[in-house]
Amino acid sequence: MAQTFFSKDHEWIVVDGTTATVGITDYAQAQLGDIVFAEVPPAGTALEKGKEAAVVESVKAASDVYAPVTGTVTEANAALEADPALVNTSPEQDGWFFKLTLADPSELDGLMDDAAYKAFVGSL
Amino acid sequence: MTDAPAQTDGVEDDDFIDEGPAALPLDAWHEAKGARMVPFAGYRMPIQYDGIMPEHHWVREHAGLFDVSHMGQLLLSGDGLDAAIEALVPADVKGLTIGRMRYSLLLNETGGILDDLMLSRWRDGLYMVVNGAVKYDDLAHLREYLPDEITINHLDDRALLALQGPEAAVALARIVTGEYGLDALSFMTGGRYEIAGVEAWISRSGYTGEDGFEISIPAVAAEKVADALCAQPEVKPIGLGARDSLRLEADLPLYGHDLDEETTPIAANLGFALSKRRREEGGFPGHERLMIEREQGAVLKRVGLVVEGRQPVREGAPVLDGEGNAVGRVTSGGFSPTLQKPIAMAYVPTASAVPGTAITLEQRGKLFTGIVTPMPFVPHRYHRKGA
Helix, strand or coil: CCEEEECCCCEEEEEECCEEEEEECHHHHHHHCCEEEEECCCCCCEECCCCEEEEEEECCCEEEEECCCCEEEEEECCHHHHCCCHHHHCCCCCCCCEEEEECCHHHHHHCECHHHHHHHHHCC | CCCCCCCCCCCCCCCCCCCCCECCCCHHHHHHCCCEEEEECCEEEEEECCCHHHHHHHHHHCEEEEECCCCEEEEEECCCHHHHHHCCCCCCCCCCCCCEEEEEEEECCCCCEEEEEEEEEECCEEEEEECHHHHHHHHHHHHHHCCCCCEEEECCCEEEEEEECCCHHHHHHCCEEECCCHHHCCCCEEEEEEECCEEEEEECCCCCCCCEEEEEEEHHHHHHHHHHHHCCCCEEECCHHHHHHHHHHCCCCCECCCECCCCCCCCCCCHHHCCHHHHHHCCCCCHHHHHHHHHHCCCEEEEEEEECCCCCCCCCCEEECCCCCEEEEEEEEEEECCCCEEEEEEEEEHHHCCCCCEEEEEECCEEEEEEEECCCCCCCCCCCCCC
16 A cells, blocks of 8 residues: 655655655645646656655746665656646646656655654645 | 845954844735745845736736835935035036936946936936845945935935836826826926825836836835735736746846846946946046947847756856857846746857847756847836927
8 A cells, every 4th residue: 555755845746656746746846836848857767765856947946856765767757848847737647757666665754644744744 | 136135244252233134115015915034135025915927917918016115225316426426426417407317327437237226307306216125325325425415315215116017007107196296207207296195206217117206205104005906906016026027028137136237338238328428538446448338349248048847047157169169148037927938138249249140058067048128128118208
């Protein structure tokens, strides 16, 4: 059964076994404002936990999206190229960034669950 | 738009209290309207309310209210005023008749730009609006170089609002009274009016490329006037974020980003600010160098670029030549909400400053192509006299 985790950098990760889908949270998209461009890593990219994985650009600024865990990208969301605003309209569904294979599932222990993330955002 | 708030070194000094950015007259008003506040030019200012994109479109289609009270408002007066100001700026100040307004530049000895500003002739002197981030430097410069006969009055008890957009005139006309109707004002003229019973200096000018007005009022009455304006169905408050994307589309440079002390009016493509009489007569800082540059061209020139693809190229990205050497730089860059593509202002070698030329840019190790494009990117819709 799939489980959802959240990072302090406002990425979400839905994990099913050793595969996972990553995106940014509704809180993050609201902070960024209208997304006009998203650059996602192509399949095969090796990502390291906490390092830059993707870039999102709003009208005003560029922001990095970090890899919440270490792993290898299996699929990038091609829909974001034509419609980057999906990140605003559906951040936790259609606006996903990439899927990856987990290198070390124990890294998930350092992430937050839904309740902990809600409390974290409430404290900001 | 990345100006840090004014800060003092000396964190280890126990007596030092960092008070952070200062509050402007409409500080609480912005918060009540749901603004996200950020430090800018030493003040807390609204970056956005509903979001940059919808605010940008609202101004292009209706009318937006901007709080620009961080800007410096000065009133200069005294014997020999025009000649004294002409010694510091390249504008024809003597030819500026009552109610007229002119864009000008405060220049240093080598023709570099200390600030860009607006000059208006009031009955009681010259009214000057300067950039917020450098207003205290400007005041120091004026105090040093203007003769003792000239009085410099910093109108820091006044707020400054801008109402911009194709519906600005109809909205403002509903609540304004004056000796002359608002329709007596054409682009770059101003006069005395009352808004909701508050005395106001209103000019037909702005920083978006749209028709609109800039409104100087007593700071104590700022909330009353802002409420009266926002009560009009055409008007919504607009933040600094949209102000930046609007002015970029309109070819309006931002001091500290597109203009600085190392940049001359010729390089900045602001040659129009050197009036004909002043070019011939001289008598302003940097005249000799600027006349040579005007004939021969500056090394670099400010141009507009439409960037290929969807990704914006931001301020600071280098312009590369064929061998990969940095030969210029992007000074403003973002996504144009009107054109729905990335645009930028950049300084490029003058030989490349020709529309249609492909310019190579680099950002985060990636190469981009920008096509030199005539500015403004979005046509101006000023209310010109006789139009």
